[in-house]
Amino acid sequence: MFNSKFMQSSRTQALMLIGPALAVYATFAIWPMIEVVFLSFQEWNGLAPNREWVGLENYRYILTNDPVFWLALRNTITWTILAVIFPPSIGLLLALGLNERLFGRVPMRAIYYLPVIIAPIAVATMWRWMYDPFFGLFNQVLTSLGLQSLISDWLGDREIALYSMFVAYTWQYVGFSMVLFLAGLQSVDRSLVEAARIDGANRWQVFRHVTLPALRVTLAIVLVLSTISSLKAFDIVYGMTGGGPAQSTQMLALWAFMQSMQIFDFGRGSAISVILLLVTLTIVVPYLRWSQRDEGAAE
Amino acid sequence: MTTVAPRIQEETLQIKPRRDPFLIILWIVLVTFALVWIAPVVLIAFTALKSNAEIMATSAFTPPEAIAWNNFSGAWSRGNFETTFRNSAIITVIKVPLGLMFSAMAAYALARIRLRFGKLLLLFFLFGAMIPFQVMLAPIFTLVNGFGLIDTYPGVILPYLAFGVPYQVFILHGFFKAVPKELSEAALIDGASHVTVFRRIFLPISLPVLAALLILDFVSTWNEFAMALVLLQDRHMWTLPLGLMSFQGQFSTDYGQLNAAIAMTVFPAVLVYMIFQRYFVSGLTSGAVKG
Numbered sequence: 159m160f161n162s163k164f165m166q167s168s169r170t171q172a173l174m175l176i177g178p179a180l181a182v183y184a185t186f187a188i189w190p191m192i193e194v195v196f197l198s199f200q201e202w203n204g205l206a207p208n209r210e211w212v213g214l215e216n217y218r219y220i221l222t223n224d225p226v227f228w229l230a231l232r233n234t235i236t237w238t239i240l241a242v243i244f245p246p247s248i249g250l251l252l253a254l255g256l257n258e259r260l261f262g263r264v265p266m267r268a269i270y271y272l273p274v275i276i277a278p279i280a281v282a283t284m285w286r287w288m289y290d291p292f293f294g295l296f297n298q299v300l301t302s303l304g305l306q307s308l309i310s311d312w313l314g315d316r317e318i319a320l321y322s323m324f325v326a327y328t329w330q331y332v333g334f335s336m337v338l339f340l341a342g343l344q345s346v347d348r349s350l351v352e353a354a355r356i357d358g359a360n361r362w363q364v365f366r367h368v369t370l371p372a373l374r375v376t377l378a379i380v381l382v383l384s385t386i387s388s389l390k391a392f393d394i395v396y397g398m399t400g401g402g403p404a405q406s407t408q409m410l411a412l413w414a415f416m417q418s419m420q421i422f423d424f425g426r427g428s429a430i431s432v433i434l435l436l437v438t439l440t441i442v443v444p445y446l447r448w449s450q451r452d453e454g455a456a457e
Numbered sequence: 458m459t460t461v462a463p464r465i466q467e468e469t470l471q472i473k474p475r476r477d478p479f480l481i482i483l484w485i486v487l488v489t490f491a492l493v494w495i496a497p498v499v500l501i502a503f504t505a506l507k508s509n510a511e512i513m514a515t516s517a518f519t520p521p522e523a524i525a526w527n528n529f530s531g532a533w534s535r536g537n538f539e540t541t542f543r544n545s546a547i548i549t550v551i552k553v554p555l556g557l558m559f560s561a562m563a564a565y566a567l568a569r570i571r572l573r574f575g576k577l578l579l580l581f582f583l584f585g586a587m588i589p590f591q592v593m594l595a596p597i598f599t600l601v602n603g604f605g606l607i608d609t610y611p612g613v614i615l616p617y618l619a620f621g622v623p624y625q626v627f628i629l630h631g632f633f634k635a636v637p638k639e640l641s642e643a644a645l646i647d648g649a650s651h652v653t654v655f656r657r658i659f660l661p662i663s664l665p666v667l668a669a670l671l672i673l674d675f676v677s678t679w680n681e682f683a684m685a686l687v688l689l690q691d692r693h694m695w696t697l698p699l700g701l702m703s704f705q706g707q708f709s710t711d712y713g714q715l716n717a718a719i720a721m722t723v724f725p726a727v728l729v730y731m732i733f734q735r736y737f738v739s740g741l742t743s744g745a746v747k748g
Contacts, residue, residue, distance in 0.1 A: 167650075168570055168571075168651060169570075169572070171566070171570065171650060171651040171652060172566040172570040172572055172651070174652070175562040175563060175565060175566035175570075175651070175652070175655070176562070176563045176566045176567065176578065178559045178562065178563075179559040179560060179562065179563035179582075179622045179626060180563065180578075182559065182615060182618045182619050182622065183582065183585060183618075183619050183622050183623065185600075185615075185619065186597070186600065186601075186615050186616045186618070186619030186620075187585050187588070187590070187616075187619035187620055187623070188585070189596075189600060190593045190596035190597045190599075190600055191588065191593060191596070193596040193599065193600065194592075194593050194595070194596040197595065197596060197599070204595075204598075204599070252487070252490075255483050255486070255487050256487065258480060258483065260480065260483070260484050260487065261484065262488070263487075266487055266488070266491045268734065269491045269494055269495045270491065270494055272494075272495065272498060272727070273494070273497075273498075274676075275676050275680075275723075275726050275727055275730045276498075276680075276723050276726070276727075277679070277680035277682065277697075277698050277701075277722060277723060277726070278680065278682065279680070279682045279698040279701055279702055280680075280698070280701060280719050280722050280723050283701060283702075283705045283715070283719055284497055284501055284719055285497070286705070287709075287712070287715065287716075288497065288500070293712070295497075295500060295517050298516070298517060299517075302516070329494070329497070332494075361479070382587075386587060386589060387589075389589055389592075390589030390590075390591040390592065391591075392591040392682075392683045393682040393683060393698075396682070396683075396686075396702075397682075397702060397705075411589070411591040411592055414592065414594070414595070415591075415594050415595070415683070415687075418594070418595030418598075419594065419595060419598065419687060424595055424599070427595050428595060428596065431592045431593055431595065431596075434592045435588070435592055435593075438587070438588060438589060438592070442584070442587040442588070445587070446580065446583060446584065446587070450580070
């Protein structure tokens with residue numbers, strides 16, 4: 159169908175069209191990912207002309223001599239589990255509710271989505287102020303409700319700081335899950351829902367047997383995106399607690415940054431990055447394979 | 458919010474005359490929840506407009522009596538907003554259109570030109586959409602430093618492009634793939650080049666998707682913090698989020714100005730979202746969420 163000259167020219171055109179995106183992506187996204195692996199086997203302060211190859215020493219150090227690493231790992235795992243459960247389930251409930259024809263559902267959708275647009279660092283600033291033990295909103299409201307016993311130092315107490323921070327995170331990201339679920343709900347066959355209702359199915363049965371199966375792909379996307387975005391929690395931690403008090407809210411992404419850019423130990427920082435990358439890959443690679451297989455089956 | 462009003466009317470008309478008690482309870486729950494959800498934003502807006510004396514004297518959700526506009530001018534000059542605002546604007550205005558152009562070009566070629574490694578390339582791009590750059594701040598710094606681009610606009614725009622392109626390629630590829638063959642085949646047989654077909658046919662029909670991606674990209678570029686923190690160390694090059702962070706550190710007890718600073722940081726992204734929001738859900742659903 160195509161003669162060779164046409165093929166050649168269309169190949170040149172394809173290269174021209176793909177070229178800019180590919181070049182910038184390979185240089186500034188893929189190369190750092192390779193570089194971080196090299197760095198993790200070296201000792202380097204970020205400035206010195208020569209980097210010394212130290213093999214697995216950085217890994218040995220962070221796994222055996224760095225208690226903060228284990229704290230950060232535990233916090234990251236807790237955070238990820240919470241982030242996969244709460245924002246997506248609240249988002250799903252809101253999407254189901256706001257998919258009904260209700261008065262004012264468009265402005266309500268906008269309200270729930272609004273925090274997604276706010277810069278995470280601004281969210282951190284806002285919530286830090288609301289959590290202020292003396293002048294903050296939360297303790298003021300508790301006082302006026304007569305619930306003085308519940309007053310806490312929300313971000314200063316090691317036991318609860320991580321969860322206080324997670325509430326702010328949930329406030330910000332529920333709208334994100336909601337929009338994805340709303341988009342997914344548009345693909346639910348309305349006639350199927352009507353038919354089920356006519357056959358006497360109640361709301362729960364319709365949800366369980368019609369809506370939920372249709373949301374399978376959306377659900378997978380939301381869960382994978384929630385996991386990934388929880389692993390990269392950085393801005394909100396940096397802005398709200400800086401990892402404190404006493405490292406009780408430290409997480410891997412921030413700890414990797416601090417090791418490299420504040421303690422100037424690029425080797426150890428990069429080793430933490432590589433561990434976090436490996437965790438990410440164990441989620442991303444199976445998902446990519448699953449989604450590709452799904453696409454192959456659809457064609 | 459001007460676009461919202463007619464739609465509300467349209468929807469009220471569609472409500473069935475028979476009131477379903479379930480829907481009434483649902484509505485009450487959703488409205489209550491929405492009020493809680495917007496409360497922090499209202500709090501910020503009110504506090505930003507109160508003088509510090511009024512903040513201390515009144516309760517948090519009392520509307521401001523005398524509007525204290527000077528919080529904004531005060532925060533603007535103390536927080537060095539002129540510089541940070543300009544830097545954010547320059548970076549966003551260059552990065553967002555350029556990134557969308559690169560992505561659209563690549564997505565077209567991957568979706569509509571038969572290439573031996575097309576599928577592999579697509580997977581390669583898709584991979585990047587899943588990798589959090591927060592993990593790699595140190596090597597990004599090392600790389601940009603190697604090019605001598607720390608504290609420059611290109612030094613931050615190039616990595617922004619690199620981490621924005623994958624997701625956009627993925628979404629636009631899904632959209633272009635779904636465009637019927639007939640639309641482009643006739644033009645190609647008539648001898649038009651792919652570049653022409655892309656510009657004259659595919660770009661115009663993908664405007665709703667591009668608008669949705671524009672919102673997402675504008676918002677994430679405007680709000681980006683971690684990479685800017687590493688790549689922009691000179692305070693004359695700081696962007697708004699960096700400026701806000703430093704403002705919080707220095708003037709955290711001046712609540713009126715602090716909240717004015719938050720409001721000024723957030724406002725442009727909210728404005729862009731409101732202007733383009735009607736494209737948002739529709740744009741993302743068209744071919745995007747399929748898989």
